Amino acid sequence: PAAIKSKINKLISLRDNRVRVFGWVHHVRDQRGIIFIDLRDGTGFLQCVLSGDVAKTYEALTLTIETSVELVGTLQVVPEGKSAPGGHELSVDYWRVIGAAPGGEDAFTNRFNEKSDPSILADLRHLVIRGEKASSVLRLRAMLLSAFRASYARNNILEVNTPCIVQTQVEGGATLFGLNYYGQNAYLTQSSQLYLETCLPALGDVYTVQESFRAENSHTRRHLAEYTHMEAELAFITFDELMTHIENIICETVDTLMQDPVSAALIQELNPGFKAPSRPFKRMSYVDAIAWLSEHKIQHEAEDAEGNVIKDEAGNPRMVDHVLGDDIAEAAERQMTDIIGLPIFLHSFPAELKAFYMKKIPDQDSGAGLLLTESCDLLMPGVGEIVGGSMRIADYEELFEAYKREKMDPSPYFWFTDQRKYGTCEHGGYGLGVERFLAWLANRYTIRECSLYPRWPGRATP
Ligand code: 4AD
Ligand code: MG
Incomplete structure (x- = not known):
């Protein structure tokens, strides 16, 4: 079925619908073959869950922080006892990379952290x-x-x-x-x-x-x-x-x-x-x-x-x-x-x-x-x-x-x-x-x- 394109902060009224979101990978973790992405689009954060075939592709296994992506799936209320931003998560059935971010030495997380020198933080303000x-x-x-x-x-x-x-x-x-x-x-x-x-x-x-x-x-x-x-x-x-x-x-x-x-x-x-x-x-x-x-x-x-x-x-x-x-x-x-x-x-x-x-x-x-x-x-x-x-x-x-x-x-x-x-x-x-x-x-x-x-x-x- 067709998916409704939405910003993250407007998702609350779209629960149980098939939705399409765009954003940047804020965090990513692989838990025994299930990949959890914290997606950021400027309006908020959304937990996206990749399991089964969509989690087994090369792109999924090498996904890096700050990569921009499109994700489509069903917006589900998180089960009792679990938490996620907004109280819901996206169960992804289709997704693609729009712009990959480098891994390795040039990875986003290697550029700076909270303890970096103030002049480095100032140079990297962007x-x-x-x-x-x-x-x-x-x-x-x-x-x-x-x-x-x-x-x-x-x-x-x-x-x-x-x-x-x-x-x-x-x-x-x-x-x-x-x-x-x-x-x-x-x-x-x-x-x-x-x-x-x-x-x-x-x-x-x-x-x-x-x-x-x-x-x-x-x-x-x-x-x-x-x-x-x-x-x-x-x-x-x-x-x-x-x-x-x-x-x-x-x-x-x-x-x-x-x-x-x-x-x-x-x-x-x-x-x-x-x-x-x-x-x-x-x-x-x-x-x-x-x-x-x-x-x-x-x-x-x-x-x-x-x-x-x-x-x-x-x-x-x-x-x-x-x-x-x-x-x-x-x-x-x-x-x-x-x-x-x-x-x-x-x-x-x-x-x-x-x-x-x-x-x-x-x-x-x-x-x-x-x-x-x-x-x-x-x-x-x-x-x-x-x-x-x-x-x-x-x-x-x-x-x-x-x-x-x-x-x-x-x-x-x-x-x-x-x-x-x-x-x-x-x-x-x-x-x-x-x-x-x-x-x-x-x-x-x-x-x-x-x-x-x-x-x-x-x-x-x-
Ligand atoms: O006290 P200031 O210099 O007053 C004026 O410019 C008056 N002509 C304003 C007016 O009556 N329309 O500046 C007003 C405020 C200060 O209280 C301060 O909050 C801020 O502007 N300010 C600065 N903020 C950041 N960096 C600076 N260099 C600032 N200089 C003033
Ligand atoms: Mg003054």
Whole structure:
């Protein structure tokens, strides 16, 4: 009888039918003449059983891992006491090899394993992604992005696509990748924020999911040279509303994932103890955070005026207490979230630590002499900063003062400035690092595992 072609994850409704599946041999074992294949097709795994004549061919006896195959047979519920993915197995009556994979020295299993050197794993990323963990992370990533998009749609926020090739900076000139653009200077975008701001009067609240590029010489487990940046911009809001919105988008998205059995199972597999965070998130001002860090004896590396780490005679960095005006670096952030164990909004950072476009807090009483901004970073346990956001300077004159203070030439920003000229409004937004968010959700040690083909200093291949 004719067989029904199906992907593995859709087989449940086809039990007792004759079905045709395609995929790759994930595992194969021969048990006294019966060959068991774990077939993988990207949507799931299926146990396929070859017995009798179909198990006695040359192809069957020499079948290797990663060979691509077509299999036809009856889909049977596995007998009581036995287990198989999905609770069923394919009793194969016809099969063929589509593309054989080598055995021997060049066999897939000889190329790498979990203990291989990280640089080998990075070179073989195109093969590593076939693994169970790596593919689960990437599958969850896809579901995360569609859950975020659903949350934005429910909140009436429109998706736009912003350019990658730009002629302005957003987060400081030091981390720009430059390129020769038909003889002009251009850069790979660091953030789509300024473009999103121009969309507000045209389209209302907007968001984008776009690659951002940072020429940072950071070899940490949470920095990439290219990362996926989810950014949103909202008009006519207050700073408090901005933080509440960020909290809601994150919690709604996590709820969506936990309610879907497929994504819930992926989270369970990758991060067994995961619990959705509860609202409202803890909020702590920058001034209070500095006090908290010194109370908890969390220190940072001392730097000289040029920003070089000061070392003692033994070559160890000199550690000093945090004082007002200090940046809160990655290590301190991590220790903070490890102790508190919950998402934390750090807010109201000094202007000198932050980007040019941030709105100043109107009432500066709590500033302890610092010029503070309506800015916030969301820190997650295990990762640290996953979101950076702020209210933006809405006033035309004030924006020019900011350009001047930062020694920026206003002319390339004419389009950004015009947003303040033609009907300005209070507005704010944020950027969320998708790989960092996923590292938190899926409990990955480094965000390199959360990108399909990660880029970091020195690496742009595969
Ligand atoms: O804090 P950042 O630099 O903020 C901005 O770019 C704002 N213009 C965003 C906005 O308001 N629209 O970056 C935002 C987030 C960070 O919190 C972090 O999660 C992620 O982007 N990020 C990186 N992720 C991976 N590798 C890097 N090098 C990253 N730099 C920032
Ligand atoms: Mg930031």
